[in-house]
Amino acid sequence: MAYELYYWNGIQGRGEFVRLALEEAQADYIDVARLSGPGMGTAAMLELMRSKHEPYIAFAPPFLRDGDLIVSHVANILFYLGPKLGLAPGDEQLRYLANGLQLTITDLVAEVHDTHHPIATSLYYADQKEAAKARSAAFISERIPKFLGYFEKVLRQNSKGSSHIVGDTLSYVDLSLFQVVEGLRYAFPKAMKAYAGDYRGLAALHDAVAKRPNISAYLRSDRRLAFNEDGIFRHYPELDLVP
Amino acid sequence: MAYELYYWNGIQGRGEFVRLALEEAQADYIDVARLSGPGMGTAAMLELMRSKHEPYIAFAPPFLRDGDLIVSHVANILFYLGPKLGLAPGDEQLRYLANGLQLTITDLVAEVHDTHHPIATSLYYADQKEAAKARSAAFISERIPKFLGYFEKVLRQNSKGSSHIVGDTLSYVDLSLFQVVEGLRYAFPKAMKAYAGDYRGLAALHDAVAKRPNISAYLRSDRRLAFNEDGIFRHYPELDLVP
Incomplete structure (x- = not known):
């Protein structure tokens, strides 16, 4: 079924x-x-x-x-x-490590949402724009480097090599990290360009995921919607800045 | 070990x-x-x-x-x-339901944190007080009823009875819900008093957990710290209000 x-x-x-x-x-x-x-x-x-x-x-x-x-x-x-x-580590202990990483992505995604909705989900963006600017500035200067720096470090310290974030095989966490990089680049292009040198391992992982045949076919299909300003990752030029 | x-x-x-x-x-x-x-x-x-x-x-x-x-x-x-x-359901499917409930608690806790830190974790509360007031007002009027209403509903619809949130035995989710009620009552006493009639099932679960011998002994021990204004649940009178 x-x-x-x-x-x-x-x-x-x-x-x-x-x-x-x-x-x-x-x-x-x-x-x-x-x-x-x-x-x-x-x-x-x-x-x-x-x-x-x-x-x-x-x-x-x-x-x-x-x-x-x-x-x-x-x-x-x-x-x-x-x-x-077939997208989880075979080892049970590694599954908890994968889940811990995925939950860090969860927290990051919630913070991305709050860059454009820092006061209330029920209010329009336009009605919380000043707070959104302040929150986005802090997110860009403090939180992006903290989160990406963390994932980059875990990737580099992976004893099985830096092609995957957990162990030596593809997991759903790798796929989610692709989406995180893709989404942050969409929402905050200036900031992400400035940080490019700090997350080379993650960027390589992003590119490797994008090239996988099934992912590549999906990204070109009409099942993959474009990013837009109703989603989590939104591009409002006034919120993006060079850190 | x-x-x-x-x-x-x-x-x-x-x-x-x-x-x-x-x-x-x-x-x-x-x-x-x-x-x-x-x-x-x-x-x-x-x-x-x-x-x-x-x-x-x-x-x-x-x-x-x-x-x-x-x-x-x-x-x-x-x-x-x-x-x-011995604090998870024996049935594997119920474990995923418990985890889903716990992750809803995770989201609630993050929102509680942001009532006093809506702009940046790195700033003092005093430096984001006006935004905190706006976020807290929305949290009290919209999010507390949404979250507590959800847990109350799950409790009432539990086919094994309303003594526990998952199945018919104590799980870690019950313990976490005790802490959620305790923390919200500390942080927002006026709001929680006003909502008391809307979460009677949860309040009964809270009381039952508090009376368990090991929990009761823990709460009276010096291992249980008091709530304070460095934690997640903080009581700032200016953020609490009657919805």
């Missing part, structure tokens, strides 16, 4: 980290909110989230349905899917 | 979610940064985080060392420890 991915239509958002894993593995899946017909579309997603009989509902998309099980949160979905898709 | 918990000394913070599980299970553990002597204290924690030879370093505390393995991030630590401590 196909995996059912539930995520907001129209944006890459957090769902994209799951899509990249499903696409790399050529898994059988449907992107429910992007489809139409009975039991499909955003309405079906919301209905499941608001269910009054389902014992375990998700707080927010993305979530994945696999038969009777509903798994929510990107890192949890990837922890669950990883071994099934 | 004792588990080694690494977390900032002087605050409950994110480390507390792990401590509650270790304490409930009466596990053999040491709280490294709070101890003194060779290999102990904050310096030892920072040294491990900054290691240039350790292949998998943590981005931030808390992290747990169990022999050769370093597990980072609260939800990951609890996912790892849960089965060993």
